[in-house]
Amino acid sequence: MAIKDHLRTLKISAWLGWQIESNWARPSLFLLYSFIRPIAATLILVIMYLIVKQNVASEPALFSYMYLGATFYMFVSSVVFGITYVIHTDREHYQTLRNIYISPISLYVYLIGRAAGKVALATLAVIISLIFGIVVLGLPFNLLMVDWILFVPTMALGMACLISLGLALAGISLLTAKHSTSINEGVGGLVYLLCGAVFPITVLPAWGQAIGLTIPITYWLELIRRSLYPGEGIELLGGLQDFTDGTIMIFLLISTLIFTMLSLTMFHYADRIARKKGKLDMITTY
Amino acid sequence: MLPDTLLRTGRIWNVEQSFLLGHLIPFRVTTAIEIRSLSRVFSGRKETLALDDINLTVEEGELFGLLGPNGAGKTTLIKILSTLLLPSNGTAHVLGHDVYSDANSIRKRINMVSGGEISGYGLLTIRENLWMFTQFYGVPRVVAKKRIDNLLDIFGLQDKADAKLRTVSTGQRQKMNIIRGFATDPELIFLDEPTLGLDVSTSIDIRNYLREWISECSSRTMMLTTHYMKEAEELCDRVAIIDRGRIVAIDTPAGLKRRVGRGSSFLIEATPFNPESIQSIPGVRAFVARPSEDHMHLRMILDDESVIADIISEIVSSGAQVTSLNKNEPTLEDAFMHLVGRGLV
Numbered sequence: 001m002a003i004k005d006h007l008r009t010l011k012i013s014a015w016l017g018w019q020i021e022s023n024w025a026r027p028s029l030f031l032l033y034s035f036i037r038p039i040a041a042t043l044i045l046v047i048m049y050l051i052v053k054q055n056v057a058s059e060p061a062l063f064s065y066m067y068l069g070a071t072f073y074m075f076v077s078s079v080v081f082g083i084t085y086v087i088h089t090d091r092e093h094y095q096t097l098r099n100i101y102i103s104p105i106s107l108y109v110y111l112i113g114r115a116a117g118k119v120a121l122a123t124l125a126v127i128i129s130l131i132f133g134i135v136v137l138g139l140p141f142n143l144l145m146v147d148w149i150l151f152v153p154t155m156a157l158g159m160a161c162l163i164s165l166g167l168a169l170a171g172i173s174l175l176t177a178k179h180s181t182s183i184n185e186g187v188g189g190l191v192y193l194l195c196g197a198v199f200p201i202t203v204l205p206a207w208g209q210a211i212g213l214t215i216p217i218t219y220w221l222e223l224i225r226r227s228l229y230p231g232e233g234i235e236l237l238g239g240l241q242d243f244t245d246g247t248i249m250i251f252l253l254i255s256t257l258i259f260t261m262l263s264l265t266m267f268h269y270a271d272r273i274a275r276k277k278g279k280l281d282m283i284t285t286y
Numbered sequence: 287m288l289p290d291t292l293l294r295t296g297r298i299w300n301v302e303q304s305f306l307l308g309h310l311i312p313f314r315v316t317t318a319i320e321i322r323s324l325s326r327v328f329s330g331r332k333e334t335l336a337l338d339d340i341n342l343t344v345e346e347g348e349l350f351g352l353l354g355p356n357g358a359g360k361t362t363l364i365k366i367l368s369t370l371l372l373p374s375n376g377t378a379h380v381l382g383h384d385v386y387s388d389a390n391s392i393r394k395r396i397n398m399v400s401g402g403e404i405s406g407y408g409l410l411t412i413r414e415n416l417w418m419f420t421q422f423y424g425v426p427r428v429v430a431k432k433r434i435d436n437l438l439d440i441f442g443l444q445d446k447a448d449a450k451l452r453t454v455s456t457g458q459r460q461k462m463n464i465i466r467g468f469a470t471d472p473e474l475i476f477l478d479e480p481t482l483g484l485d486v487s488t489s490i491d492i493r494n495y496l497r498e499w500i501s502e503c504s505s506r507t508m509m510l511t512t513h514y515m516k517e518a519e520e521l522c523d524r525v526a527i528i529d530r531g532r533i534v535a536i537d538t539p540a541g542l543k544r545r546v547g548r549g550s551s552f553l554i555e556a557t558p559f560n561p562e563s564i565q566s567i568p569g570v571r572a573f574v575a576r577p578s579e580d581h582m583h584l585r586m587i588l589d590d591e592s593v594i595a596d597i598i599s600e601i602v603s604s605g606a607q608v609t610s611l612n613k614n615e616p617t618l619e620d621a622f623m624h625l626v627g628r629g630l631v
């Protein structure tokens with residue numbers, strides 16, 4: 001298939017994704033939802049912070065560490081798990097998956113396009129959460145201090161990595177029933193703990209830390225924090241202080257490449273098996 | 287003879303066939319669908335043999351029907367040919383390409399619609415849903431727009447074109463899906479019970495459109511499944527009768543009817559009675575009983591006209607009255623009963 005065709009697929013599925021993400025019954029509901037959700041999430045975080053603060057010697061950068069981690073983790077939940085959700089809703093709710101599947105487009109590329117809508121919405125949520133953090137919670141943040149040269153490639157690589165993770169899981173979703181979304185949520189919760197989204201991975205037992213270091217999200221979140229808070233001592237918290245920015249970037253790059261390859265392979269086989277087992281138009285509920 | 291593997295690849299098959307036929311008939315016939323020893327097993331708690339050693343060739347330009355009772359395997363066959371499902375055994379070539387190894391070459395050139403299909407994105411309008419699918423097939427924008435408008439007109443959906451899909455009726459959603467199938471201008475379209483659940487006049491409109499579509503261009507091919515005998519009889523050039531995963535007969539509707547034989551198809555109307563005992567009367571090849579409120583309609587194929595006397599005495603002895611008796615020209619339904627040994631519904 002020509003690049004031109006893939007680009008067209010991307011464009012149209014991104015458009016569809018955005019329509020679905022943003023086209024709520026009423027725009028006011030959509031706005032409310034996009035504001036309330038990130039803010040509610042951060043308020044939970046504040047409570048967690050208060051609990052942690054009682055136990056751990058108060059670190060000045062700890063709050064920033066937790067806040068940024070939890071905020072940017074919103075990308076993980078909406079992109080990685082959002083993509084698998086596309087498979088389930090397209091298959092069972094809209095019942096369009098079979099029609100999309102037999103069309104000449106690549107389902108893989110279609111899902112990347114659909115993920116773009118999720119990235120856009122998550123970006124909005126992250127920005128709202130950051131503003132809320134700065135204005136209401138006094139999160140120290142200075143746009144002039146941001147290391148953009150680190151931040152921009154980190155975000156780009158991070159998104160590529162999250163999308164390929166999502167696609168790998170989407171491959172599995174092709175083969176499973178709708179109920180596996182609860183497995184996804186379980187995985188999501190585990191990853192949340194292991195990649196140091198709120199608590200530095202140093203609080204984990206050795207085996208937990210070892211797993212955490214194999215998850216690219218760990219490196220991504222670390223680079224996000226470093227780029228947004230250069231020189232605030234935040235890099236001392238994450239347990240990755242022995243690694244320079246460049247080294248972590250290389251880790252991130254390599255793991256993104258590995259996950260891209262993995263997701264392509266998994267998707268390819270899942271596609272075959274799904275077609276063999278007749279899973280592409282399987283309806284479990286509705 | 288060419289080796290089997292070569293024969294099985296569509297290209298060589300077509301070349302070979304047109305070479306042979308070229309000497310016999312002046313125009314070129316190409317094969318649209320070529321199925322060899324195809325089987326499909328569904329494994330689960332209980333294994334189902336949905337398709338059992340199917341062999342079938344459909345030529346380009348044909349309007350081909352699949353007729354069979356519930357669970358016969360019609361949908362399964364359509365799914366395999368439209369690259370949604372893989373066969374368990376055997377081969378299928380669509381427009382010269384293997385469904386197993388070359389699905390992408392097939393997908394550009396075909397489309398599929400299931401009857402009763404209500405799929406679509408409720409928060410997009412009908413027009414947006416259709417437009418999106420034409421874009422997946424790479425239809426140029428201007429062409430797509432014109433084609434969609436034209437089809438919306440034909441199917442009487444123009445006034446709903448800009449309504450969100452979730453606000454339209456089930457039948458309108460179904461029509462949209464039929465349009466979706468044609469809007470990509472496929473060379474070969476699969477329609478699985480296209481008029482299922484639609485009202486009579488809409489069904490007529492759709493049948494008319496199908497006829498028109500196929501006659502507009504000689505290279506178009508259609509395969510449809512249906513439960514409506516009339517639909518198959520009216521529309522199809524040829525019909526395959528499928529029962530329990532096997533093809534029982536393939537012929538033109540007229541050819542199928544001829545197999546029944548004249549003078550063996552009867553319709554009896556009687557006051558209500560239990561029709562079970564009819565089956566055991568010698569000489570009754572097949573029968574269907576359709577009870578209505580105060581009547582029992584019996585349609586049957588008999589080996590011989592003389593059997594009718596036994597049937598009437600059986601009805602009378604069960605306390606019912608025969609209100610009418612008709613001998614009729616065999617219909618496709620009779621052909622079906624004759625071949626399958628029972629009615630379709």
Ligand SMILES: Nc1ncnc2c1ncn2[C@@H]1O[C@H](COP(=O)(O)OP(=O)(O)OP(=O)(O)O)[C@@H](O)[C@H]1O
Pocket residue numbers: 278328329330334335336354355356357358359360361362363
């Ligand atoms: N996904 C599946 N898993 C298990 N069995 C299946 C599956 N799909 C179909 N079958 C079985 O295969 C057989 C053929 O089904 P199919 O849907 O092809 O029949 P059909 O001829 O289309 O029937 P109908 O007229 O009711 O639509 C049936 O016995 C059905 O139960």
Ligand SMILES: [Mg+2]
Pocket residue numbers: 360361362478
């Ligand atoms: Mg069916």
